[in-house]
Amino acid sequence: MDTFSTETLSMQVLMGILEGISCDGKITLQELDTLKQWMDDNMHLKGNYPFDTIFCSINRVIEDRVVTSDESRELIGLFNEFLSPIKAKNVTYLNLSGKxxxxxxxxxxxxxxxxxxxxxxxxxxxxxxxxxxxxxxxxxxxxxxxxxxxxxxxxxxxxxxxxxxxxxxxxxxxxxxxxxxxxxxxx
Missing domain, CATH: 3.40.50.10190 (BRCT domain)
Incomplete structure (x- = not known):
């Protein structure tokens, strides 16, 4: 049976939270407050990608207690980078030689x-x-x-x-x- 570390399990929970927050295409202040509380409670993930990036980004956004549409789009993009890093790509610029x-x-x-x-x-x-x-x-x-x-x-x-x-x-x-x-x- 496969077992994951506490860190990995916590990162899986973070992924679930991010999926839930971003699934409707908009992010509310209440959602960010909940995410921030969860992240504050899981500081053992500090230094673990993408915890620090997300933590800094949400703190910046909630500082003024308003989530603009631009900030919502930016956060959804950030969350999706972590949730779905493997996407179809145009690889015409790639060359395997020497790689x-x-x-x-x-x-x-x-x-x-x-x-x-x-x-x-x-x-x-x-x-x-x-x-x-x-x-x-x-x-x-x-x-x-x-x-x-x-x-x-x-x-x-x-x-x-x-x-x-x-x-x-x-x-x-x-x-x-x-x-x-x-x-x-x-x-």
Missing amino acids: KVCLTGNFINGTKGEIERLIITNGGETISGVTKKTNIVVVGGEGSKEWSYGNFGTKVKKAMELKSNGIDIEIIREEDLFNLIKMNDSA
Whole structure:
């Protein structure tokens, strides 16, 4: 049986709260007050992406006790970055040549070993973990039941943390990888 740490379980609760707050496309002061109270009660998450970013953003917004439509849109965008980091992307600007690529999840188009060989054949290098030197994280189309955050796991979370700190790292879907390879084959 899979068990998650207290930190991971708390982050899962935070995800649920953010989904609930943003599901109607607008954010109220009451919702932010409730979120702030929960975050105040869960300061053990301080230093854990995206806790600090969200905490600072909501404190800035509720300071004047008014949530403008621009602030609501900004917060929904911030929440969605955390809730759904894996979106379809136009990868025409990407090139695998010389790139360090990390795979996560289970893949539809082959085993991880087969996907790794495909990346190497197309000039990339595969690595097992996400670091500052990682260029691309490819998320398998089947996902994984072991992902800590439901729709993504610790490798994607680490990539999001690095990205938020200015590291140039792309998170793409398996489908995007295959579109990129097809595009490069036809060039």
